[in-house]
Amino acid sequence: MRTVSLPPVRPDAVIVTESSSRDGLQSLGAIVPTEAKIHLIRQLISAGIRSFDAVSFVNPKAVPNMADGAEVIAGLADVRDGVELGGLVPNRRGLDAALEAGVDTLGVLTAASDTFNLRNINATVEEAMERIRAILDDTPDDVDVRAYISTITHCPYEGPTDPDRVAALAERLLEWDVGWVYLGETLGKGTPADVEVVLEKVLAVAPPDRIGVHFHDTYGQGVANTHLSLQTGIRRLDSSAGGLGGCPFAPGAAGNVATEDVLWLLDGLGMEHGIEATAVARASQAFATEQGIRVNSKANDALMSGAAGS
Ligand code: HMG
Numbered sequence: 001m002r003t004v005s006l007p008p009v010r011p012d013a014v015i016v017t018e019s020s021s022r023d024g025l026q027s028l029g030a031i032v033p034t035e036a037k038i039h040l041i042r043q044l045i046s047a048g049i050r051s052f053d054a055v056s057f058v059n060p061k062a063v064p065n066m067a068d069g070a071e072v073i074a075g076l077a078d079v080r081d082g083v084e085l086g087g088l089v090p091n092r093r094g095l096d097a098a099l100e101a102g103v104d105t106l107g108v109l110t111a112a113s114d115t116f117n118l119r120n121i122n123a124t125v126e127e128a129m130e131r132i133r134a135i136l137d138d139t140p141d142d143v144d145v146r147a148y149i150s151t152i153t154h155c156p157y158e159g160p161t162d163p164d165r166v167a168a169l170a171e172r173l174l175e176w177d178v179g180w181v182y183l184g185e186t187l188g189k190g191t192p193a194d195v196e197v198v199l200e201k202v203l204a205v206a207p208p209d210r211i212g213v214h215f216h217d218t219y220g221q222g223v224a225n226t227h228l229s230l231q232t233g234i235r236r237l238d239s240s241a242g243g244l245g246g247c248p249f250a251p252g253a254a255g256n257v258a259t260e261d262v263l264w265l266l267d268g269l270g271m272e273h274g275i276e277a278t279a280v281a282r283a284s285q286a287f288a289t290e291q292g293i294r295v296n297s298k299a300n301d302a303l304m305s306g307a308a309g310s
């Protein structure tokens, strides 16, 4: 397995992980050609993005757009220096496929709600924890693992989430030595009031440098929730260029908070991230136009219309 040495960054620099080629495409009905995915990631690397939640290794019948994960990783072989390519894996079989493809990081997943988890990966929360344990046992030391906890504020089927359950899961996952726990606000429904309660509970059992956040933007709360997370000391953020995406098992949920919107926030706060927002906006706009889908990002609209300069 290749090791990745990312360029040195200030300790307070923010690690923005780009999810558009995974979370952004997994719920699209139309199949996006492998070459288009590779081109999008290449453009985003050119824009300065160094960390990608690039693909997943899941049942292609459940998520047809992720059937070509290995081909996408192979198509990026010449641009991988200093770039982390991640693969989401729901089980041991996914782990084997991800390692064979040569990913740098793994995403493993559970949720704070049994019903969502069953619909998503056919496992209760505890069954998913057992799967994660088995994956970790067989993961080589040089492959970093992010553990996602979905439905941190709301479940599409069970309603509001118990924040104590989120914190208890985070604590166990960190004891198992995952690199980071990523808190997934899967529905994009939670406001900073909801997220604050969860973060308080989680940060009581985990240091902020072991926590990442993954906000969907259905109700336009993604930037506010991101800002709140930064104020707690969290420096790992997932986002999706153009706000593309959603989860096929969370009906009605929009994409992740847009990378362009997050970058505008980080620039305003003077926080280092190494990414050029306008280049991201161009890449996501070109991709969306080609695939006949809509960009969902205020900053993208502004940057592409030239409003930022006026
Ligand atoms: P299972 O029920 O244990 O699977 O897991 P199984 O062993 O019973 O097999 C069922 C079928 O899946 C079989 O195919 C297997 O071959 C196949 P069939 O015989 O029916 O044709 N299979 C696989 N194929 C390829 N790769 C694999 C694999 N494993 C089994 N790794 C499983 C079921 C988890 C595989 C399935 O439910 C699945 O793939 N679900 C898709 C989950 C998914 O991709 N969800 C979206 C990502 S999660 C997300 O977006 C949330 C996140 O963004 C954070 C947030 O927003 O909160 C991360």
Ligand code: MG
Residues within 6 Å of the ligand: 023, 184, 186, 214, 216, 246, 247
């Ligand atoms: Mg998601």
